[in-house]
Amino acid sequence: xxxxxxxxxxxxxxxxxxxxxxxxxxxxxxxxxxxxxxxxxxxxxxxxxxxxxxxxxxxxxxxxxxxxxxxxxxxxxxxxxxxxxxxxxxxxxxxx
Numbered sequence: 001x002x003x004x005x006x007x008x009x010x011x012x013x014x015x016x017x018x019x020x021x022x023x024x025x026x027x028x029x030x031x032x033x034x035x036x037x038x039x040x041x042x043x044x045x046x047x048x049x050x051x052x053x054x055x056x057x058x059x060x061x062x063x064x065x066x067x068x069x070x071x072x073x074x075x076x077x078x079x080x081x082x083x084x085x086x087x088x089x090x091x092x093x094x095x096x
Contacts, residue, residue, distance in 0.1 A: 008043050 005019060007028070013019075014030035025040035035052075038045045 008039060 001013075004021060004026070005013060007013065014028075014032070014034060016031040018029045018031070020027040020029065025038060025045070028037040028039060030036070036047065038047050
């Protein structure tokens with residue numbers, strides 16, 4: 001494994017997810033059952049809870065079949081102009 005992907009305290013990477021590399025740190029975004037984790041200088045750092053709450057994302061979905069829409073379906077529907085609600089990908093991009 002590349003050293004940039006190592007997690008604090010020797011923790012294992014989630015089975016699915018993404019790692020965003022920035023100039024000041026990294027953001028680990030697990031794709032299932034976990035909230036994002038900010039890593040700065042090799043240690044986890046608490047995320048700004050007020051910022052997280054501003055996205056109104058709710059609790060992590062534990063069972064996609066019964067609790068939530070498939071995010072990739074939301075994305076495609078939004079790209080095609082067929083979305084009945086807002087896609088989370090576009091909600092996050094609106095903050096820039």
